[in-house]
Amino acid sequence: MSPTITEVDVFDIRFPTSEQLDGSDAMNPDPDYSAAYVVLRTDAPGGLAGYGLCFTIGRGNDVVAAAIRALRPYVVGRTLDSVTGDLGGFYRLLTHDSQLRWLGPEKGVMHMAAGAVVNAAWDLAARRAGLPVWELLAGMTPEELADLVDFRYLSDALTRDEALEILRRAEPGRAERAALLRREGYPAYTTEPGWLGYSDEKLTRLAKEAVAAGFGQIKLKVGADLDDDLRRMRLAREAVGPGVRIAVDANQRWDVAEAVDWMRALAPYRPHWIEEPTSPDDVLAHAAVRAGQPVPVATGEHVANRVVFKQLLQAGAVDYVQIDAARVAGVNENLAILLLAAKFGVPVCPHAGGVGLCELVQHLSMFDFVAVSGTWDDRVIEYVPHLHEHFTDPVVMENGRYRAPDAPGFSARMVPASLAEYRYPDGPVWTARQELTR
Amino acid sequence: MSPTITEVDVFDIRFPTSEQLDGSDAMNPDPDYSAAYVVLRTDAPGGLAGYGLCFTIGRGNDVVAAAIRALRPYVVGRTLDSVTGDLGGFYRLLTHDSQLRWLGPEKGVMHMAAGAVVNAAWDLAARRAGLPVWELLAGMTPEELADLVDFRYLSDALTRDEALEILRRAEPGRAERAALLRREGYPAYTTEPGWLGYSDEKLTRLAKEAVAAGFGQIKLKVGADLDDDLRRMRLAREAVGPGVRIAVDANQRWDVAEAVDWMRALAPYRPHWIEEPTSPDDVLAHAAVRAGQPVPVATGEHVANRVVFKQLLQAGAVDYVQIDAARVAGVNENLAILLLAAKFGVPVCPHAGGVGLCELVQHLSMFDFVAVSGTWDDRVIEYVPHLHEHFTDPVVMENGRYRAPDAPGFSARMVPASLAEYRYPDGPVWTARQELTR
Incomplete structure (x- = not known):
């Protein structure tokens, strides 16, 4: 029984x-x-x-x-x-x-x-x-993985056969990539310096600390006041030097024209991407923002489901797909989104932070590296240093990379206390x- | 106080x-x-x-x-x-x-x-x-009405100034249209004959009764089995004759290719529209279905908010906008959608039925007729005859038209018993x- x-x-x-x-x-x-x-x-x-x-x-x-x-x-x-x-x-x-x-x-x-x-x-x-979880997924056959996906509403962009083809293409080398992942960990970036409520001094100090800790990318929140953003972007660029990427995140603040104008103004500081420039439901607006200014566009943490991700990819509206482990219907729907991104050749850079999102989503990126896209080029998982102490298997950050978890499970268990x-x-x-x- | x-x-x-x-x-x-x-x-x-x-x-x-x-x-x-x-x-x-x-x-x-x-x-x-409610709205100035709308995320398709222009254009004639509405009522269609669980005999009988009751349009549910749909469409067409419109409704059942094939098969029976052919989130799929077969496309009862309606209009994805009184954030958001539809020249034919949806949404179409689009051409409100007895001010259907409510309020009060x-x-x-x- x-x-x-x-x-x-x-x-x-x-x-x-x-x-x-x-x-x-x-x-x-x-x-x-x-x-x-x-x-x-x-x-x-x-x-x-x-x-x-x-x-x-x-x-x-x-x-x-x-x-x-x-x-x-x-x-x-x-x-x-x-x-x-x-x-x-x-x-x-x-x-x-x-x-x-x-x-x-x-x-x-x-x-x-x-x-x-x-x-x-x-x-x-x-x-x-x-x-x-990442190893459980990475040990499944392409057919087993395809069975996890709900292809309803996806077939105009991704059929089951196409998904199988993507997964089979990544089968050779799974073991080598898993070994590499265990050795080196998965690349991360940190949002720690960039919260809007932080002072200039705190921003500068945390940005320098991030570089010293091995991160190759940081992120700043923007969108409340353009003069503030220009000053904070300049301070951050001075703090990290020319070689470290600085992404910016507007958290849905703008309409199209405002996003285009604002990002043209910030462009001289070379932001790595503009995240959530506008409504997460607005595929056409993301495409317009991408076409209207030079900074690559990222979104996803508030994208409701695989159908909207599909359209963002079909419309050429995003340069980076930001899955979230806990907004869509779990591993299964995120697997569909990873396959869609692989089909369209768009890198996945997960949203994390919050409560337990780093713990969860690391498994999905690691599985993607081993068995879907087969690469971590131009890919990073967000990292925020808060609240990990409440989990029994917290993420481990080493030299700006997520160490591959080896404890059984999804790293999702909270400490009883x-x-x-x-x-x-x-x-x-x-x-x-x-x-x-x- | x-x-x-x-x-x-x-x-x-x-x-x-x-x-x-x-x-x-x-x-x-x-x-x-x-x-x-x-x-x-x-x-x-x-x-x-x-x-x-x-x-x-x-x-x-x-x-x-x-x-x-x-x-x-x-x-x-x-x-x-x-x-x-x-x-x-x-x-x-x-x-x-x-x-x-x-x-x-x-x-x-x-x-x-x-x-x-x-x-x-x-x-x-x-x-x-x-x-x-329809009279309360129809008595407001264009400025008062514009103040009700949240234009965030709309400005690439509809600005406040454009909304004011639409509303001002409809100011002359408000009183005449209100009088006409009180005299004649607003056109309706009935979904009563077409539920998928009904027998052929019940379908035929109810379709004939609908015509006898004065309705110029009925609607059939489709999408479970093509042979059934062809037979039911034929029976319905025989029952109502060539002059009565028959809309069909797939309730999100299909992907793009299936929708196109299915509707090409049903097209000889001249459906007035195909409603909800696919996911309500899928703007691009609706545009593809519209382009791929000859039947006009309608959707909206499950469209989450004004941002998705905006895109459906921008993408030329719909021939009919089907607002729902109780899915989006009430009168205010529906006013935004009415204004968007007016801007793009697309008729609004509300979803109703359910519990109290007819009672509520009639006010919005009547207000639209008096003070926004200024017309009821090619517009009908859905009608389903169930559950009205539970409301203190139930809708009144006369000769296939909604009688304009005159009781104060939104007709939304339920009977205490x-x-x-x-x-x-x-x-x-x-x-x-x-x-x-x-």
Whole structure:
């Protein structure tokens, strides 16, 4: 008899990050980094469980938690064999319920909730297999990987046969690349210096520290005030020197004309990319921004699903695809996006930071390197140094690169003490604050 | 002193429509039509309150209710003057909270919840003014109307000045069109005959009844089986004769190539439009379907926000824009979409049916006729005859046309007895069913 999933535990976990202005940008002035955290409990020996999360920035984390609870009937009582043995079927079950689908389809709160549960199932499968998720994926055949993908709405850009061709092309050399990855780690960039709420002095100091720590790229938040951005870009360029890349990120602040004008003004400082110049739903606007100014365009952390990523690629609207581990419906949908990017020859540079996003997304880039695109040229994973201490298997950064995880799972498990302390609204961190404001 | 909003009541109301296959289509085989229903209570004399709702098809209605509750702090304690006197500001408050925005932005559960609350505020404002919503809107100046719109992300297609120009162009003749509307009502079409779960006999009978009732257009659900669709289209055409329009609706069932092939096969029966041929997120696919076969393309009931509507128009992807009263952020966002459609010269034919969608959306088309597009040529509002008895001011259909409402408000108030009876899961309709399945 296969063990079964016996319960879906959901936790509303929030960190009061707004107090330090960590994570502040032109659209998100005061985020409290949060997670709707999921545990799939099982009756397997040894307390085997699967861990996943959805990242939010505070208010509304409870709404995602409610959406995860709405998925409980699809999960509890299922055998582990039926879930970990058919992760494609499990993903489709959660995203294609005909009634829940009305709430998207495949976007927003309900889709993010599905992503948290799908990722928890991947964590569970990888723990059961005794492998990190990137290795579990990299050990699958092209056919097994293709079975994970929902090709609905993709076939005008990517068919199953084309996906198989991409995956088969990368089969030779998988072992060598995995060995190289274990030796060298995966390249990263850091957003630490660039939050909008930081002073010029802090920006300069952190930019210098980033270079000293081995990073070849940093990122600055822009979009609130052009004069400020010009000054901060100049300071950052002076701090890092000409050889280090500086990306900029407007967090959806602009319309098309404003984006074009602003980036023409910043262009002399050679930004490596302009990230989220405008609405993440606006494929045509991204194409117009890309055509209207010289800086490469990146987006993705708020792109709702594979259908929008497909169009960004079809329209030639992006130079860099920024997947997020926890906004779309988990590993399965991100696999579709990695395949689309490979088909169009566009590099994937994941969004990370937040709560646990670095932990999760490193697995996807590493798998991509080993078994999909087969390269890490012009590719970097975002790194933000906050909140890793709350995870049992935190990312390890060495000389500006992510060390390949070797612990089984998706690196998504949080430390039990953190769950107790930061639980909203009744954990001690929050009850203490409520007493202060009384 | 202005009265204030004292509470936001939220009700999870579900109707067991799946038992009759009313509402069945290729993607939604067994919907239980539902509403997350909102009451904005006030301390104004006479029990003044505002009523709004979000339509869903069953499971997940509780998630929308949770999202509405997350908006409570933005609403309770506000003065009526500050809300009904600045409905543009109130709409922006609900859609641009920097933390809640992360859950979209402007899409899915959180956005639908904002729409329910925004519409309830419009209901409240109209009751306070003693006018139906369409008249309240049609009495505003172009400047007042433009203040209701969020032009962010629209300026590459529609600026505030262009919106003002459209609205000013329609100012002459407002009174004449309002009088004509009161006399003749607004043209409708009916989806009653065409649900996929209905037998051929029922289809034929209902199609003939629709023509006899005065409708000039009916709609059939398609997309599950081509042979069935060809047979049903033939039966429907025989039943209604050559002069009545037959629209078809695939409810997102197809990829591009399949949509093109399917519609080429159905084209000899002259469908008036093909509705939702593919993913509502896929602007480029709609453009490809429109280019690849001869039947006009319609979509919108699942289009997440004004940014996607803008692109559908920019890309020449749609012949008909199908607004939905309760998916986007209420009257304000629909006003933006009406203005975009007017700018591009594309007719608006609203989606309705569900729970209360006919009641709500009639106001928007009537306002459009009086004060935006200034015409009803080639425009029809969907009509479905179910569930109107649960509203205190149900729509009135006369000779295939919606009679202009004259009761104050948005026609969104539900009958108190229905709220008690259909409340999920503890209303008697649902407890009786739970006992049956025990």
